[in-house]
Amino acid sequence: MTPIDDLLKAPNLRxxxxxxxxxxxxxxxxxxxxWADVDESxxxxxxxxxxVHHSPVYGRHWMASTNLLGYLIPYVRAIPT
Known part of the structure; x- marks a missing residue:
């Protein structure tokens, strides 16, 4: 018997x-x-x-992310598909 079967037999299903x-x-x-209120910025x-509101990305964080991406891209491109 599945949980759905139990649910279908429940007296308070409605x-x-x-x-x-x-x-x-x-x-x-x-x-x-x-979606009506939010804009892309x-x-x-x-x-x-x-x-869920995310913190904005500032200088040091952006630079660290960019540097990591620069190191990873050559390895990703080298992986055979």
């Missing part, structure tokens, strides 16, 4: 389905609102129903 549908609709509303994501 309540669970209603709650799930309401949660889904609210998540979709928030997702659409997020912002470092934000919509992850599992939550809006």
């Amino acid at each position: 309540e669970w389905l209603d709650e799930l549908e309401n949660s889904w609709q609210e998540e979709q509303r928030r997702r659409h609102q997020f 912002q470092k934000v994501e919509f992850i599992l129903g939550e809006i």
